[in-house]
Amino acid sequence: MAYDFQVVIDTSDPHALADWWADALGWQVEPQDEAFIRQMIEKGHATGDDTTRHNGALVWKSGAAIRHPAGLERAPRVLFQLVPEPKTVKNRVHLDVRVGANNIEPVVERLTARGAKVLHRGRQGPLWWITIADPEGNELCIT
Structure with a gap:
């Protein structure tokens, strides 16, 4: 059996690093659904502390992802994950x-x-x- 995977890069600033790598690779930053984020907060599954603003949009603080313009069939997703240590x-x-x-x-x-x-x-x-x-x-x- 073959498995799919994504590459994860630890970072102190997921959104800025996702922007950098998307530009470096010619890829796209995955959009995050503000309505879904607000819904998760309203339902008590998250708090405002779990979010931040990046480029004017409400996003999850803990991560950002990029993908190849041709989609996941072309290349695996790259996730930038917030970690506390440098x-x-x-x-x-x-x-x-x-x-x-x-x-x-x-x-x-x-x-x-x-x-x-x-x-x-x-x-x-x-x-x-x-x-x-x-x-x-x-x-x-x-x-």
């Missing part, structure tokens, strides 16, 4: 974002202008990549 060590898992050899430098320039940091330039035979960190220090390779 990132302190190197990731043991990271994403390789394939942009094509001619686009690596321009993509890295665009992402560093938006808060990423270059960590490493790698090469293996004819293949090369640049490892960067997102604004919270999570590593990804642009290849």
